[in-house]
Amino acid sequence: MSKKNQDSATIMVIFGGTGDLTHRKLMPALYNLVIDNLLPRNFAVVAIGRREKTDEQYRNEVFASINNYSRNRVEAKYWNKLKDIIFYRKFDFTDMSGYKTLSETLGNLCGKFHAGYESTECNRIFYLAVSPQYFETIVHGLEVSGLAKNNKSWVRLVIEKPFGEDLITAKKLNRKLLEVFSENDIYRIDHYLGKEMIQNILVLRFCNSVFESLWNNKYIDNIQISLCEKNGIGTRGEYYEKSGAMRDMVQNHIVQILSLVAMEPPVNLETDSIRTEKLKVVQAIEDFTPELLRNNVVFGQYGKGFIDGVQVPGYREEERVSPVSNTETFVALKLHINNFRWAGTPFYIRTGKRLGIASSEIVVQFKSLPNILYFKDKDHLQEPNLLVIRIQPNVGVFFQFNTRDFNSYNNIVSTKMDASQINRSSGNTPEAYERLIYDILRGDATLFSRWDEVEASWKFADKIIEYGGKKDFNFPNYDAGSMGPVKAFELLARDGREWINI
Numbered sequence: 001m002s003k004k005n006q007d008s009a010t011i012m013v014i015f016g017g018t019g020d021l022t023h024r025k026l027m028p029a030l031y032n033l034v035i036d037n038l039l040p041r042n043f044a045v046v047a048i049g050r051r052e053k054t055d056e057q058y059r060n061e062v063f064a065s066i067n068n069y070s071r072n073r074v075e076a077k078y079w080n081k082l083k084d085i086i087f088y089r090k091f092d093f094t095d096m097s098g099y100k101t102l103s104e105t106l107g108n109l110c111g112k113f114h115a116g117y118e119s120t121e122c123n124r125i126f127y128l129a130v131s132p133q134y135f136e137t138i139v140h141g142l143e144v145s146g147l148a149k150n151n152k153s154w155v156r157l158v159i160e161k162p163f164g165e166d167l168i169t170a171k172k173l174n175r176k177l178l179e180v181f182s183e184n185d186i187y188r189i190d191h192y193l194g195k196e197m198i199q200n201i202l203v204l205r206f207c208n209s210v211f212e213s214l215w216n217n218k219y220i221d222n223i224q225i226s227l228c229e230k231n232g233i234g235t236r237g238e239y240y241e242k243s244g245a246m247r248d249m250v251q252n253h254i255v256q257i258l259s260l261v262a263m264e265p266p267v268n269l270e271t272d273s274i275r276t277e278k279l280k281v282v283q284a285i286e287d288f289t290p291e292l293l294r295n296n297v298v299f300g301q302y303g304k305g306f307i308d309g310v311q312v313p314g315y316r317e318e319e320r321v322s323p324v325s326n327t328e329t330f331v332a333l334k335l336h337i338n339n340f341r342w343a344g345t346p347f348y349i350r351t352g353k354r355l356g357i358a359s360s361e362i363v364v365q366f367k368s369l370p371n372i373l374y375f376k377d378k379d380h381l382q383e384p385n386l387l388v389i390r391i392q393p394n395v396g397v398f399f400q401f402n403t404r405d406f407n408s409y410n411n412i413v414s415t416k417m418d419a420s421q422i423n424r425s426s427g428n429t430p431e432a433y434e435r436l437i438y439d440i441l442r443g444d445a446t447l448f449s450r451w452d453e454v455e456a457s458w459k460f461a462d463k464i465i466e467y468g469g470k471k472d473f474n475f476p477n478y479d480a481g482s483m484g485p486v487k488a489f490e491l492l493a494r495d496g497r498e499w500i501n502i
């Protein structure tokens with residue numbers, strides 16, 4: 001990027017400016033980037049929504065959201081810096097004339113930053129924080145209005161999930177995007193990749209000989225990835241009915257985590273080197289034959305129950321959900337990665353809504369040593385070494401190992417070393433969206449998904465979704481507040497293992 005490009009102003013246009021994502025995540029993230037002085041010197045945000053509002057009204061709403069959701073409290077000196085660069089424009093995404101007006105708005109704003117320069121001198125980010133049905137329409141609007149091309153500066157497209165509903169629709173969407181933008185300018189968001197401990201996976205693996213040298217099927221018994229939520233689906237019934245846990249969590253977040261945990265060391269830390277290694281993991285997932293689908297996949301849906309002592313309705317009673325819905329709110333899977341590093345080591349995956357605990361963790365269980373010197377008279381193996389990468393609400397690393405018990409002559413106890421801290425909902429670790437927006441501004445796409453990764457993950461997910469669609473699971477099959485269907489426990493028990501919750 002030329003010096004001029006770096007110095008030139010940037011305008012971020014948010015489609016879906018009045019939506020939940022913008023208020024809960026994007027605006028608080030921008031506010032924290034102001035505090036950390038990480039926004040470009042000349043920066044503006046144009047939020048687009050369908051409702052009529054003045055800039056002033058919109059700014060007041062944003063202020064309230066930042067107050068509610070920012071990890072740092074609102075201070076006038078920072079808020080004033082952000083407030084004045086936020087603008088609101090009303091238009092209907094389906095109305096092509098709106099894009100022309102938007103183009104004029106951007107031109108005028110750009111003129112403000114660059115006296116004497118042309119209105120196309122500003123870099124542009126188009127952030128699609130809207131329902132997926134509008135993705136193609138908006139991209140088309142950007143194309144025909146000429147907004148998607150900017151000979152003088154860069155233009156980047158940021159697209160939220162879900163990226164398609166299956167492989168076919170994802171391909172169609174991708175074709176449309178590629179007609180207008182180049183792959184390098186498309187930032188497919190998977191917000192899990194912006195989380196502190198997800199970024200830390202590569203550092204833990206590739207900066208610690210003690211882990212990396214043991215990171216394979218010879219020493220690791222199994223790996224568990226659990227993304228458990230206490231939350232239900234709230235007001236998102238309409239979306240969730242079509243999505244279910246497979247599309248909502250597995251196809252994207254879980255596949256991304258799995259790739260980072262299982263990938264080979266990249267040749268360097270360049271975006272494409274990392275993405276290429278991640279891709280190979282997904283491509284190496286053992287194909288789910290009908291037998292494996294039957295034995296290694298568990299679907300669930302919550303019935304009513306209690307979360308933290310409060311009664312909550314079952315999924316079928318939620319707003320905008322069919323009373324006979326067969327959408328899964330829980331998935332547990334066992335899978336194998338068929339390569340030299342991982343053949344024989346199972347990966348267990350679990351995600352669900354309305355579970356008894358809210359926690360996202362990766363548990364690496366090392367093989368236990370034989371009971372030759374110790375535990376000779378015991379019928380169970382010694383406690384395994386565990387490395388737990390705690391994503392949330394605790395953030396950090398937990399390690400379990402065996403030592404002598406100081407208080408007795410012979411006992412051996414498992415010692416738990418916890419180098420994690422509670423997130424202040426989290427601690428003061430930057431929120432995922434701060435990191436992601438910062439990277440979009442810098443043009444670093446490492447934490448975003450490349451098309452071939454998305455494609456491979458849909459190939460994997462589609463088969464399981466198709467299986468789920470055909471089967472009658474007799475829902476609901478777990479109570480809200482429990483840890484999922486009985487079959488999810490049997491999945492591990494069958495292998496002589498159990499889910500580990502730290």
Ligand code: BG6
Pocket residue numbers: 229231248249360
């Ligand atoms: C989103 C899903 O992608 O991730 C939600 O659509 C889910 O259903 C959320 O609740 C979980 O993200 P986080 O950051 O709260 O763990």
